[in-house]
Amino acid sequence: PQTSHTLLDELLASGQNSVAWTRFHELYTPWLRMQLAALPLQAMDRDDLIQNILMIVFQKLPQYQHNGRT
Numbered sequence: 001p002q003t004s005h006t007l008l009d010e011l012l013a014s015g016q017n018s019v020a021w022t023r024f025h026e027l028y029t030p031w032l033r034m035q036l037a038a039l040p041l042q043a044m045d046r047d048d049l050i051q052n053i054l055m056i057v058f059q060k061l062p063q064y065q066h067n068g069r070t
Contacts, residue, residue: 012061
């Protein structure tokens with residue numbers, strides 16, 4: 001999925017804006033689940049991995065700088 005500049009700006013500006021993070025979660029959780037479906041993981045392990053990925057994004061996002069390209 002493509003993340004809009006607006007959503008990235010909202011995530012960066014608000015830090016813990018629940019509306020922006022909810023949108024991000026709703027966009028990427030199904031995509032991550034689909035990507036991980038090819039791996040031999042149990043559902044609980046897949047859910048834990050998705051949670052870990054989203055936590056890393058949450059932690060690292062303040063360091064993100066967009067390159068200006070679409």
